[in-house]
Amino acid sequence: MAGQIKLAIKHISKTYQSERGEMLALHDINLGITENEFVTVIGPSGCGKSTLLNIIAGLEQATTGQIFCDGAAVEGTGSERGVVFQQYALFPWLTVRQNVAFGLKIRQDKSAAAMARVARYIDMVGLTDFAERYPKELSGGMRQRVAIARAYAADPAVLLMDEPFGALDAQTRGQLQEELLKTWEKEQKTCFFITHDVDEAILLGQRIVIMDARPGTVKEIVNVDLAYPRNQQTRLSEEFLAIKKHVWEQVYSGAAV
Numbered sequence: 001m002a003g004q005i006k007l008a009i010k011h012i013s014k015t016y017q018s019e020r021g022e023m024l025a026l027h028d029i030n031l032g033i034t035e036n037e038f039v040t041v042i043g044p045s046g047c048g049k050s051t052l053l054n055i056i057a058g059l060e061q062a063t064t065g066q067i068f069c070d071g072a073a074v075e076g077t078g079s080e081r082g083v084v085f086q087q088y089a090l091f092p093w094l095t096v097r098q099n100v101a102f103g104l105k106i107r108q109d110k111s112a113a114a115m116a117r118v119a120r121y122i123d124m125v126g127l128t129d130f131a132e133r134y135p136k137e138l139s140g141g142m143r144q145r146v147a148i149a150r151a152y153a154a155d156p157a158v159l160l161m162d163e164p165f166g167a168l169d170a171q172t173r174g175q176l177q178e179e180l181l182k183t184w185e186k187e188q189k190t191c192f193f194i195t196h197d198v199d200e201a202i203l204l205g206q207r208i209v210i211m212d213a214r215p216g217t218v219k220e221i222v223n224v225d226l227a228y229p230r231n232q233q234t235r236l237s238e239e240f241l242a243i244k245k246h247v248w249e250q251v252y253s254g255a256a257v
């Protein structure tokens, strides 16, 4: 794929030590993700998706291999790599606005420009009317919107998302997929997005990394050449269904997802 490599995953392997001995969770993963590319990752449970994301985020260490972000070796967490998890990691004692502002690089920045930036991302996820509310007053979907707004407001070069919509009902999930697509089209960003959902992987991804388990490896990379803008209607197109059939067969030909 053309373009500059933003994130390089080179020969990543991960072995966990457990009471029952060693467990090879990831074996020699290699992947180059270009600037502003949206890559989705799918594969059977336990194939090492979260382990790989955590290594890219710098939350876990690889046993062998290295991650490079803009050519620099990743040695730990860093503000250029933002993470959104399945569970809404919001601060319960802060309002929506304060939670989103917390993501700003310069947290003490109370300038009009910084506040406008916070307001823009709250608006982007449709929560302007809820800006002064606390997380406990919000639904699950709204909380996840706050987490996404916060991640975007921090303006990381790379956004790492580990099943961010996994806990949501189908309708909210569909809405958030569309919001994320719109945001990504407007504010291009390099995205690495884990999902269990074949439709979601296709709808959001420019490329889909299909992984295999025991040990976790890259089984296949599928290009998704669907036009933008994409929305829920896209799922009904013949091109979409053809890709879906292929991905489905690849994912389900191994262990259960």
Ligand SMILES: Nc1ncnc2c1ncn2[C@@H]1O[C@H](COP(=O)(O)OP(=O)(O)OP(=O)(O)O)[C@@H](O)[C@H]1O
Residues within 6 Å of the ligand: 016, 017, 018, 023, 025, 043, 044, 045, 046, 047, 048, 049, 050, 051, 052
């Ligand atoms: N801290 C740990 N210690 C030992 N084994 C671990 C640890 N973390 C993960 N594993 C094992 O590594 C493998 C990969 O786990 P991981 O959570 O990365 O998979 P996954 O593809 O994200 O799974 P799922 O889709 O179910 O979330 C699994 O077999 C898991 O049991």
